[in-house]
Amino acid sequence: MDSVRHLRFDVAVVGAGPAGIAAALAAADSGRTVGLIDDNPVAGGQIWRAAYNSARPSASSIWFDRLNKSAVQIVRGARVFHAAQGELAAESDDSAIQISYGKLILATGARELFLPFPGWTLPNVMGAGGLQALVKSGLDISGKRIVIAGTGPLLLAVAAYVRKCGAKVIGICEQTSRSRMARFGLKMMLVAGKAAEALRLAYDLRGIPHWTDCWPVAAFGNRRVETVRISRRGQTSEIECDYLACGFHLIPNVELPRMCGCRLREDFVQVDKYQQTAVPGIFCAGEPTGIGGLELALVEGEIAGYAATNWEDRAKHLFAKRARYQKAVRILQDAFPLRPELKNLARPDTLICRCEDVPHERLREYNSWRAAKLHARCGMGPCQGRVCAPAAEFLFGWQIDSVRPPLFPVRCSSLAAIPAQSAPRN
């Protein structure tokens, strides 16, 4: 049987992206013991992924230097799969981990929303953030032809990044209309002060076609994607490519906050001005409280870290900074609504659940997520609905009603390591 590690922290932080790193450092300022627990092999989250390589952006190096010099204990490669009062259960490659804490800060980040269309399960059809993550993890894409499709500014950032890494971006398919896109760009520059950023991005993307009112309708290929069919202003055409990177918004990872009893409001974790959730002593920072990007995540993390260590004065000093970054978020919030045509891309045989290979036609028989799970096994595979539940919510309007332990598939020995008094019941 695997070994069991027991850890105890005054403040436990789950998620070592920017919000979690900032929270852990702020909490450590007080001299209390702080643990930073993360699923990935290396700290940094998604935006600071692969901090070991030379492409590390300079803004992050300040934070990593501080983290390395701090007393924060980093627990890498640890998946938290259960939460009970004052305790977390996690699993690493070789052990079960029992973590007890005084205060808890949840910085679990976000993932991409994937929309099913014929061929979306083919290898090399990926998330836009997913492709970027793989390139940061060492994937060589030099000379590869890439089509980027979906919505929002993430597509532009990914296009600029993969081009810098030597790929040929064939085109960016933006589902939003040209006029909406222009309005958004103008607002970001005028209201949110992002003019310099926008100009730099425009320069990085020079020469790359940016098609609006455009989305993927099908992908084709033998064992991997070779062609994508796109719809553009009512006309379809086919483009050859090596990768199709799709990004249709980010969705918050609220499974663990839910399990901890935190209250949600419109899919996001509800917090007060100190980033405290509805559960006293449990705080939340970064994308789970609202998709806001790097700067907002950092300042929310710091506020949570100070508030969790009863340093309200320091937290209060950051309120104005947070309010400034929240302005940009409000502009982003409703700028890129998904168009209804995207609900009609899946054919009867298009898979919705990729773990259990459940096609669209099997799901149309049911009227709730729960019924679809029970009868068609949708969402019952290893990802536990992390991919298909948000897709089903978009396609069928189903609400996802509950989370249950374990949050991830785990070894029996890890389940057995949970003390009886904190074991899952029902």
Next chain:
Amino acid sequence: MSESVSVRVNGRLVTVRAGATVAVAVLASGATCRASVTGQPRSPLCGMGTCFECRVAINGEPQRRSCQVLCEANMEIEANG
């Protein structure tokens, strides 16, 4: 960092940058990660440990998410896509 690391994917030697994940080695080898429950080839979708499409066997241990594991010298990776 210019160091590299070599692993075997389905018996074939693959060399990747040090710090690269197993998912990267599988893609570089030309293999696909896994076969779905109905036998379709699959490879990474999310790249961040969420989707479980990148599962492979590493040193004989099945069902490992290859995007969350760093390559180590002489790793034996079995990708059954």
